[in-house]
Amino acid sequence: MNPYVALLFMVMLNTIGQLLVKRGAVRIDIHLGTAHLLRSMLNWPLALGGLSVIAGPVLYMYALTKVELSVGYSFSGLTYLMVVLGGHLLLKERITLYHVLGTLTILGALMVWNM
């Protein structure tokens, strides 16, 4: 597999995972006792999100065997942008231009980081 495809796939997996975890997290109900809390934590978005977040690093490590760390690092910065955009488009969280600018800055920061 092309390492860049793997990296893009990792970004997608992480983004979708975070969105799913968010969806699952709001379902958790802490007000009705421990048993209910545990039951509410076992919901499919949370489980699926957790799985994809865990699967992300596997792809990352695979890609790092083929490309330099600085490239891989920058790609993980792309996740911040994708999470913010995905949060806006799919979770309907309201964002401002500053959110996009901020995450772009973070992406730039991680590119500079390993230079």
Place this chain on the structure above:
Amino acid sequence: MKATPKHSSGYSSHYSPRHFSSRSYKKTTVALLLLLSYICLTAGQVSAKLAGSVMQLEEASKTTAIDQGTGNGAGGGAVNGTGGGIDTPAETGNGAGSRLPARLRDALSGPKAASLAITFALGTYVFFLLRGLLWVFLLRKLKLVLAYPLMSIGYVLVLGISFLFFNETLTVGKMVGALLLMTGVSLVSYGEVRQKKAAEKSAPPAAEAKPPLTAEAKPPLAGETATPQSVDTNTPQSVDTTARKTEKGES
């Protein structure tokens, strides 16, 4: 203050005291969760670093021991040679381990090295799991578009710790990157604050529906406790309504 008994008397049935407290409760919870997440994040990284260092040091000490053994076996003439043999693996083969401060290196390389390595490796996993758990509970309270960028501060924290305690090199690129990263996080938080303020401003229709309730509830309260109380209870309410709105919009 006389305000507290009045609050607990259950005088105003639905509104002000309970909401006020739940609002501040939410804020402290979020702050606490964030702080714990950062601590877990850095502790996990530190733990991983320590586990790696223990293994590296052990490996290095083995090679030096072998070197010493062969050097001794070779006999008396090559004293200088053995000296070099001890030194070089410690410098080159050891990599990051040799850069550790001497005190830390002594603490990590000892008879207990094996158990230390296991402890730190387990610690890494424990902190990792704990962080996942905290993250889920943090997301219950915080928007994803704010929480996720906030977590990137962890890069800077780990950079600072590795510079301060592990003697790692701090390159210009990393420093500039850290500065840029903080700028990015500030931009996102600034956007969030602006949005909240704008929502407060445009909220009046929703906020107007509630003031009558508080206006009824307040006069007897305001009889003794003066204005600061009313101001205190008023502002969180308007914030709360907007927050609820956004939460509804999210889910």
